[in-house]
Amino acid sequence: MWFTVGILSLVIVAQGVVRGSSQVTGVGDIEQAFREFIRTYNKKYGSKEQYEVAKAAFMHSLREINDLKAYGDISHEIGLNEHADIPREVFNKALTCVQDPEPEEERTSSNINGST
Numbered sequence: 571m572w573f574t575v576g577i578l579s580l581v582i583v584a585q586g587v588v589r590g591s592s593q594v595t596g597v598g599d600i601e602q603a604f605r606e607f608i609r610t611y612n613k614k615y616g617s618k619e620q621y622e623v624a625k626a627a628f629m630h631s632l633r634e635i636n637d638l639k640a641y642g643d644i645s646h647e648i649g650l651n652e653h654a655d656i657p658r659e660v661f662n663k664a665l666t667c668v669q670d671p672e673p674e675e676e677r678t679s680s681n682i683n684g685s686t
Contacts, residue, residue, distance in 0.1 A: 604628050604655075611652045624655035631655075 604625050607613070615621040631654040638648055653661060 600625075600629055600632070603632070607650065607654065613655060623657065627657045628655045630658065 607628060613624070615624055628650075631650060635648055635650065638644060656664075
């Protein structure tokens, strides 16, 4: 599925920022930006399919960053990092934390013995 998304994404013209300076405006620019990303973070992909999945995720990251910069009222810095090539679903699954359990009733000497 991600391979198909990667191929379809090549048709889409995206905009984004690589290292805060290079404007990405078309498919050729995206390929160049992705190659720069690979060099910057010393990325290696085991197959063409992994490369395409990573590139599709990278393109999604570029679009999201560009949209936030264009339409978001943000006061913090946003940009690419070494995780920009990981599909969102994979990233979220890997970083999902266990939620804290519901707080228990405060224990006192009166409710521990069963009296209230």
